[in-house]
Amino acid sequence: MKFSFETLLNAGGSRLTYGLLNLRILGWILYGFTKPGILVPSQILAQIIRIGVQAIPMASLVSLSVGFILAMQSSTELGKMGADSFIPDLVSLSLMRELGPLLVAIIVVGRSGSAVAAELGTMKVNEEIEALRVMAIDPIRYLVVPRFIALMIMLPCMTILGTCIGLVGGWAVCTIELGMPSSFYIIRSMQRPELWDLYSGIIKTAVFAHILITIACYQGLNVEGGAEGVGRATTSAVVYSILWIIIADAILTGLFFFAL
Amino acid sequence: MSPAPKKSQPASDVILEVKDLVQRYNGRAVLNGLNFKVRQGETFVIMGGSGCGKTTLLRILIGAQKPTSGSVHLFGEDITQASPQELDRIRLRFGMNFQFGALFQSMTVGENIALPLLEHSQVDPSLIEMIVKMKLELVGLTGFENFKPSELSGGMRKRVGLARALALDPELLFSDEPTSGLDPVMTAVVDQLTLDSTRKIGVTAVVVSHDMTSCFRIATHMLMLGNGPRQGEIIAEGTPEEIRANPDPFLQQFVRGEADGPIAFRLSQDDYLKHLLQEG
Numbered sequence: 001m002k003f004s005f006e007t008l009l010n011a012g013g014s015r016l017t018y019g020l021l022n023l024r025i026l027g028w029i030l031y032g033f034t035k036p037g038i039l040v041p042s043q044i045l046a047q048i049i050r051i052g053v054q055a056i057p058m059a060s061l062v063s064l065s066v067g068f069i070l071a072m073q074s075s076t077e078l079g080k081m082g083a084d085s086f087i088p089d090l091v092s093l094s095l096m097r098e099l100g101p102l103l104v105a106i107i108v109v110g111r112s113g114s115a116v117a118a119e120l121g122t123m124k125v126n127e128e129i130e131a132l133r134v135m136a137i138d139p140i141r142y143l144v145v146p147r148f149i150a151l152m153i154m155l156p157c158m159t160i161l162g163t164c165i166g167l168v169g170g171w172a173v174c175t176i177e178l179g180m181p182s183s184f185y186i187i188r189s190m191q192r193p194e195l196w197d198l199y200s201g202i203i204k205t206a207v208f209a210h211i212l213i214t215i216a217c218y219q220g221l222n223v224e225g226g227a228e229g230v231g232r233a234t235t236s237a238v239v240y241s242i243l244w245i246i247i248a249d250a251i252l253t254g255l256f257f258f259a260l
Numbered sequence: 261m262s263p264a265p266k267k268s269q270p271a272s273d274v275i276l277e278v279k280d281l282v283q284r285y286n287g288r289a290v291l292n293g294l295n296f297k298v299r300q301g302e303t304f305v306i307m308g309g310s311g312c313g314k315t316t317l318l319r320i321l322i323g324a325q326k327p328t329s330g331s332v333h334l335f336g337e338d339i340t341q342a343s344p345q346e347l348d349r350i351r352l353r354f355g356m357n358f359q360f361g362a363l364f365q366s367m368t369v370g371e372n373i374a375l376p377l378l379e380h381s382q383v384d385p386s387l388i389e390m391i392v393k394m395k396l397e398l399v400g401l402t403g404f405e406n407f408k409p410s411e412l413s414g415g416m417r418k419r420v421g422l423a424r425a426l427a428l429d430p431e432l433l434f435s436d437e438p439t440s441g442l443d444p445v446m447t448a449v450v451d452q453l454t455l456d457s458t459r460k461i462g463v464t465a466v467v468v469s470h471d472m473t474s475c476f477r478i479a480t481h482m483l484m485l486g487n488g489p490r491q492g493e494i495i496a497e498g499t500p501e502e503i504r505a506n507p508d509p510f511l512q513q514f515v516r517g518e519a520d521g522p523i524a525f526r527l528s529q530d531d532y533l534k535h536l537l538q539e540g
Contacts, residue, residue: 009344119366127362134322134356135376136348 009138018218021140025148025214028141043146044153051112051147052154056161059107063162066099067091067169075178084178088188091170096197097257100163102249105208108155109241113216116147117237120220121230129221144217148210155209156202163201200256207252208245215241273300274333275432275464276321281330283316283492290316291327292492296483298432303458303465305475308485309514313492314468317485318436321466322356323347335431352380354432355425355463359440361417363409369396369420370405376427395423399453415446422453426463433457435467439474451477472515476500484511 009027032039070091078086120143123129132139167189174180219237223229276298283291290313298304308314319325321332323339331338334350342350363372373392377383383391396402399419409417418438425433438454439447451474457463458478469475475482482503486495496506503511513520 123364126365127358127360128364130324131356131358131362131364133324134351135379136351137375137379 047146047150063166064169067166071170071173089192092189095163095166101204104162116216117220118234121223121233124223151209151213156205159205277333284328305479312485312487355430357425357435359436361421399423433465
């Protein structure tokens with residue numbers, strides 16, 4: 001059978017399962033690279049601001065707090081063994097490999113994932129999605145794809161920013177509370193992690209972004225019933241996103257640090 | 261891959277043709293073998309009581325739902341057999357005015373009307389701005405382009421919905437309950453807009469409504485769907501004069517808006533006693 005974008009873009013007809021949603025997103029993105037006007041930069045930029053940039057203050061505050069917590073918690077135990085000098089190693093490794101990607105993703109689920117599910121759900125209830133279809137505008141291209149691309153760009157950026165801010169939190173505890181020289185903290189926290197630690201965190205973030213936005217959009221587009229349905233979809237989007245993000249994290253950690 | 265839509269050769273002035281249309285939900289027929297034609301330039305009003313299948317019929321006519329059986333020929337093409345691409349091409353030839361407007365809440369009134377133009381035309385943005393102003397003027401809402409839908413009244417939202425439906429200058433306009441929930445003056449205003457669309461712009465209109473005053477004011481052709489024991493059947497079809505003169509008791513009860521008659525929505529005293537005795 002000859003491949004055509006139309007087959008991919010309309011996979012499943014009027015049905016919309018989670019798998020079909022993923023196929024159609026992929027189809028529209030590939031189609032967008034071959035035909036101008038499909039992917040509209042202004043729409044993607046608007047979503048980058050709405051679901052990414054506006055979540056930065058909250059993600060930054062959480063990352064800073066995690067940096068504080070990691071440094072303080074480790075100082076009590078490592079201090080007993082006279083291993084204070086390993087605190088920067090622990091803070092930077094934990095943030096790059098694990099806590100940076102995971103916590104930023106969870107914050108974005110709570111703030112932006114729920115907002116996307118509620119917005120699309122309300123649009124479905126108000127017949128706005130139906131109106132798009134009747135105007136011959138595919139809701140997945142017009143509503144889902146810009147959000148998908150925006151989050152795939154923004155979540156890794158926010159994670160790198162969050163990791164840096166978390167490192168600042170650790171630095172504050174180590175220098176102010178433990179009297180560690182700034183230069184020592186910076187050198188240790190930069191020397192110990194390898195490039196792969198950073199890359200593994202970014203790969204995880206890309207997977208988390210995919211899980212987060214596809215679940216939020218899927219739940220939003222499948223809302224049935226009125227306000228109650230929107231509420232249910234929003235809750236499901238948050239619960240399932242966090243659940244699958246943590247499961248994916250466990251699998252990826254196993255792959256990156258045990259299997260490979 | 262979906263089979264290509266069957267090209268029929270209807271009479272040249274027939275824009276919409278419904279043949280043997282059946283829609284069943286859980287074995288219950290909501291629409292039962294409907295046949296009718298809408299001709300160019302008509303204002304075709306589909307009326308009927310709550311639950312008679314008006315909305316289901318409209319959803320099938322716009323291609324939002326596939327019927328259980330039967331066909332819907334829009335501009336000579338069977339939309340029940342059309343692929344999504346073919347359906348999208350057909351959809352560019354008609355506009356849909358939703359019951360509650362279905363306006364995009366995140367956009368301004370102007371952006372709502374401009375959306376189909378931005379998506380489907382190669383018109384310059386400055387010209388789009390001008391078209392938006394013209395469409396707003398047509399529906400009597402000049403100067404409202406920067407308002408959000410939430411800042412408008414129900415009647416204004418319906419008029420913006422109409423302006424958006426007319427944005428691409430469609431040949432056919434579907435309208436779902438355009439006057440429901442409006443006061444008599446606003447009802448007359450919306451009716452006048454529908455008349456203007458058909459008479460001045462030459463759009464053919466298919467209007468679903470149960471507002472009798474409004475139906476008789478705008479219709480050139482009417483169709484009444486039955487409910488209860490005559491669920492999903494066409495009870496009567498014809499010009500407004502023919503509908504008024506039709507002696508069918510179902511139709512006359514509906515047209516006159518009487519509580520008692522063959523359209524039973526409550527049990528008569530005798531039936532109620534029988535019902536109680538049976539239960540006992």
